[in-house]
Amino acid sequence: MRFIGFIIFFVYVYFEISFFIVVANSIGVFLSLVCIIATSILGFSLVKTQGVKNFSIMKQKIANNQNPKDEIIKSVALLFSGFLLLIPGFLTDILGAVLLIPNVQEHIVRFLVRKMPIKSRFVSSQTFDQNNDIIEGEFKHKDDE
Template sequence: MRFIGFIMFFIYVYLEVSFFIIVANTMGIFLALICIIATSILGFSLVKSQGLNNLSIMQQKIANNQSPKNEIFKSVALLFAGFFLLIPGFLTDILGIILLIPHVQKHIVEFIVRKIPITSKFSSSQTHDQDSDIIEGEFKHKSDE
């Protein structure tokens, strides 16, 4: 079982280096390196701006007592996109850019939300059901003296 991760890593490295060689033969090594660095910088700035926008949407939903679960999953997709964009290589850059597309994020979030049952309670009312496990009361702390 340990060797599967090891083999997958070397397959990834082989594919990444092969793709870099193909691109470098087409465009030139210097231009290929500039493209990798540029996509890392561009991807980082895009993830930062979209992440801050997503954070403000989450704060608004929490303030309106709505569930921010879709935005949380979108934030995870942005985190992975940023991670893939920061790793040098064209294949990971392509995967990171795909994760930055809002339409793709929407489908990923909908897929995850359907697969993972998440319940949340966002309500401002103080009413409790009779079947609730909450017991209200008062207590006083007395010392053992």
């Protein structure tokens, strides 16, 4: 059971290197390296812009006293996508770019929300209705001896 992680890692590395060799043979090694760096930079900027947009939607939902569960799951998908785009390699860049597509994110959100066993209720502290009940009492401050 311990070795499954190692096996998956080595299979991933094998496919990543094989795919890089295929691309490098067709367009050249230097251009392949430039493409990997460019996709990482482009993907990181896309993750940043989508993350800012998702954060503003989340703030609006919180201000309207709505549940931001979907946006939180999208943020996790964006974080995972950014991590995949940061790892050098064509396969991880392709998978990270696929996770940036909004329709794919919507399907992931629907799938995960359906699988969540917990029903949540969201109450914002900004619009919390406080009662004006006053509780009076007395206290003594005791020093630790």
